[in-house]
Amino acid sequence: MALEEDDSAVPLVCPATAPSKRKYKSVLLIPLALLLLLAAGAVFLSTDSPTLRTYAARRPSKLSRPAVLLVSLDGFRFGYQFKTPTPNIHRLIAQGTEAEEGLIPVFPTATFPNHYSIVTGLYPAYHGIIYNYFTDPVSGDQFTVANHDPKWWLGEPLWETVTSQGHNAAAYFWPGSEVVKGSWTCPPKFCPKYNESVPFEERVDTVLGYFDLPKDEIPSFVSLYFEDPDSQGHEVGPDDPQITEAVARMDRVIGRLIAGLEKRGIFDDVTMILLGDHGMVSNCDAKQIFLDDLAPHIQIPESWVQSYSPLLSIRPPEDVSSSEVVAKMNEALSSGDVNNGKYLKVFLKEDLPSRLHYSASYRIPPIIGLLAEGYKVSQTRTNSCECGGAHGYDNSYFSMRTIFIARGPQFEKGRKIPSFENVQIYNLITTILKLKGAPNNGSASFPNSVLIPSS
Numbered sequence: 187m188a189l190e191e192d193d194s195a196v197p198l199v200c201p202a203t204a205p206s207k208r209k210y211k212s213v214l215l216i217p218l219a220l221l222l223l224l225a226a227g228a229v230f231l232s233t234d235s236p237t238l239r240t241y242a243a244r245r246p247s248k249l250s251r252p253a254v255l256l257v258s259l260d261g262f263r264f265g266y267q268f269k270t271p272t273p274n275i276h277r278l279i280a281q282g283t284e285a286e287e288g289l290i291p292v293f294p295t296a297t298f299p300n301h302y303s304i305v306t307g308l309y310p311a312y313h314g315i316i317y318n319y320f321t322d323p324v325s326g327d328q329f330t331v332a333n334h335d336p337k338w339w340l341g342e343p344l345w346e347t348v349t350s351q352g353h354n355a356a357a358y359f360w361p362g363s364e365v366v367k368g369s370w371t372c373p374p375k376f377c378p379k380y381n382e383s384v385p386f387e388e389r390v391d392t393v394l395g396y397f398d399l400p401k402d403e404i405p406s407f408v409s410l411y412f413e414d415p416d417s418q419g420h421e422v423g424p425d426d427p428q429i430t431e432a433v434a435r436m437d438r439v440i441g442r443l444i445a446g447l448e449k450r451g452i453f454d455d456v457t458m459i460l461l462g463d464h465g466m467v468s469n470c471d472a473k474q475i476f477l478d479d480l481a482p483h484i485q486i487p488e489s490w491v492q493s494y495s496p497l498l499s500i501r502p503p504e505d506v507s508s509s510e511v512v513a514k515m516n517e518a519l520s521s522g523d524v525n526n527g528k529y530l531k532v533f534l535k536e537d538l539p540s541r542l543h544y545s546a547s548y549r550i551p552p553i554i555g556l557l558a559e560g561y562k563v564s565q566t567r568t569n570s571c572e573c574g575g576a577h578g579y580d581n582s583y584f585s586m587r588t589i590f591i592a593r594g595p596q597f598e599k600g601r602k603i604p605s606f607e608n609v610q611i612y613n614l615i616t617t618i619l620k621l622k623g624a625p626n627n628g629s630a631s632f633p634n635s636v637l638i639p640s641s
């Protein structure tokens with residue numbers, strides 16, 4: 187089913203959305219159009235152009251089956267789209283469906299856990315990428331973002347779901363895309379090795395090139411990843427003019443993508459989902475909590491700490507009771523002895539709020555600290571007083587939200603939907619692609635609440 191609107195591509199006699207002046211002109215032209223119709227068969231007069239154009243009822247799509255293009259703008263906080271004119275993003279919003287108050291990331295609101303939740307529909311405790319770096323407590327092996335060993339990456343990402351059902355998939359960068367797993371071999375043609383220095387325009391052009399392939403080779407699913415505006419967000423925080431510039435630039439990159447799809451006549455056929463992985467909030471060294479300050483109550487050696495900020499995770503040695511550590515830490519933090527102590531609360535992972543879904547993995551250390559928005563945890567007091575931006579906090583903070591905008595045959599034009607968690611996206615995409623999805627944490631009914639039924 188086609189989108190009804192289009193601003194330019196299809197020369198309709200009387201576009202439903204045309205300005206009244208044009209409608210008036212159309213009324214006058216109707217008799218002439220009828221005459222021409224009789225005389226020339228399927229030739230209509232376009233009010234958009236003085237010339238006659240052949241109007242074929244929407245030409246058959248170049249695509250033989252549905253295709254989804256999933257685009258991530260890293261760290262695109264919800265609201266950035268209003269910082270500066272973003273005509274291309276706003277075109278997608280106007281012609282598609284938008285989470286009106288943003289997309290909710292999973293906890294921890296970090297890049298790798300979130301990107302992998304988007305493509306697997308699983309919370310980090312279930313897909314295994316519990317943070318951007320961590321240590322496996324059994325093997326002692328360390329995970330970093332450069333690690334492509336499949337033992338770390340659980341669940342079934344979309345590229346695997348697509349290829350296992352006989353279709354092509356492409357991943358132009360995405361956390362986990364280079365992991366060879368099941369039917370997914372990360373073929374060089376469709377799965378370039380991550381290289382942050384590849385210009386954004388080149389990424390767009392390569393992805394557009396996938397749609398120039400013979401019909402049966404065009405990937406059904408394509409991911410496309412950009413590091414910005416996250417890079418600027420960390421450096422200067424979300425409210426700096428540099429962010430405004432980065433947002434304007436990313437809008438132009440999206441514009442290039444749209445123009446390329448239009449040029450190929452497939453903009454209305456490809457489902458484009460534009461989202462981010464998390465938001466961004468300003469954080470300054472003045473808002474720090476130092477673990478050394480807890481010493482009068484309990485000493486937390488550096489060797490116990492797996493990550494500091496914004497996700498404080500602690501794994502004490504086996505002969506130390508985690509419950510006791512939690513009790514002592516919270517006693518210290520609420521004693522008034524620790525600078526900014528009230529902005530950190532420590533939990534046994536099984537006592538974390540269940541809405542965080544952050545306990546059901548042995549990889550998650552037993553003690554997790556939740557920091558107030560914009561605060562930092564460090565080991566030792568320093569005199570640093572820099573300000574920048576961070577993410578990784580509780581996903582209930584509005585600042586951690588990002589965007590969700592989708593345009594395509596099954597997304598209603600101009601529709602606003604309530605915020606939802608990104609684990610719903612896997613089912614949404616498998617439904618659009620008419621594929622059987624792997625088990626996941628998303629709701630089976632979510633796609634029906636958002637999509638126009640396919641014809």
Ligand SMILES: [Zn+2]
Nearest residue numbers: 260261297463
């Ligand atoms: Zn990120």
